[in-house]
Amino acid sequence: MTKFVDDNILDIWWDKNITAGYDFWEQIDFHIENRDIICLFISANYLASKxxxxxxxxxxxxxxxxxxxxxxxxxSSCSWLDYDNxxxxxxIPTDGKAISSFPNPDDGWHDVYNHMKKVIKDF
Known part of the structure; x- marks a missing residue:
């Protein structure tokens, strides 16, 4: 998505952007509430994290x-379909196939890229 970032179409934020000394949860809540698109990077570890x-x-x-x-x-393969929300x-990738299950994970990321281009253009 570099092209979108270079064109200032996207403002990408993640929790590693939080500066020391700031309230971690307050910053996360603020940014979640002020986004048009939220990507959830789902794995078994993600689903195990409170x-x-x-x-x-x-x-x-x-x-x-x-x-x-x-x-x-x-x-990666995980029980994401067990979560009602x-x-x-x-x-994405297509059909909810895990990136790790692609013979070449770069193909999975390319699929994500193509889907996200459409999501971003729709906004």
Whole structure:
């Protein structure tokens, strides 16, 4: 997505952008609430994390109430379809196939890139 970033179409934020001394959860809540698109990078580790599940719950709540776009990106095989808030969402790569299951993971990331171009253009 470098082209989009270079053209200032995207403002990408993640929790590693939080500066020392700031309230971690306050910053995360602020940025989740002020995004048009939220990508959830789903793996077994993500689904095992209480903090990640809370971020997912909040993102899906904002999707329902504010119409933001929540995009699950499946990194590895996991039980993501067992989560009622994720189940109705069209996950990427295509058909919710895990990136790690591609013979060449670069092909999985290229699929994600192509889908995200469409998501971004729709906004």
């Amino acid at each position: 903090a990640c599940k809370e971020e997912m719950r909040r993102a899906c709540e904002l999707r329902t109430h504010n119409g933001i776009c929540v995009v699950p990106i499946i990194l 994720l189940k109705p969402l069209l996950a």
